[in-house]
Amino acid sequence: MLCSQYWFSSWLLAPIEHQHQPYNIxxxxxxxxxxxxxxxxxxxxxxxxxxxTRWPNASYKRNTTALFLHEKLQVPILITGGHFLSDKQVSYSEFSKVFFLDKGVAEEALIAVPHGHNTFTEISAVVEHLNQKRTLIISSATHIPRIELFLESIAPEADYVFFPVEYLSRKQLSFVVNPPALYALRSSQRAIYEYLALTYYTWFMPER
Structure with missing residues (x-):
């Protein structure tokens, strides 16, 4: 019942999602x-x-935000993602690259790295790219603290700025009781997952 309340799920998520300054395009x-x-x-x-229709909300927001920022800043887009989809013969980065090409991004502006099956291995696959240029990193707001933890460990020389998307909580919390809500339950689950992941990787950081 508690996790199904919006105020409680926001209370769990806010410390994770609002660590970094939000930017507009x-x-x-x-x-x-x-x-x-x-x-x-x-x-x-x-x-x-x-x-x-095949892109989950978080993935679609990441890609569309990257598209808008590319159009604004005119800089290359670095794409990662290996063979973790339902069809293991193809990589996520292949579909992501097609997404951008279909929207008019020039192929030479796309750097597709078809590696990585989780956050750590994705970042490990592009460390050299991250060390060479000042990078704008786009991911879901709940995902950012874990990305930062990995970057501090495996790419301490990287120069980057975070651009969080898909916020699930408000920075200013208010206490309002609501009927049990599935959305709040899912947000609470996501918060608990991230807290457990951050705790685990703080103690047991894998080797690159």
């Missing part, structure tokens, strides 16, 4: 960005539905 603070790194999400590779 037109922010002058992004003028010195040299590349965009958009982390993998998911794509239903075996579905017969139209392409735009």
């Amino acid at each position: 037109n922010s002058p603070d992004l003028a010195d960005i040299e590349q965009i790194f958009v982390l993998a999400g998911y794509y239903e590779s075996r579905s017969t539905l139209p392409d735009h």
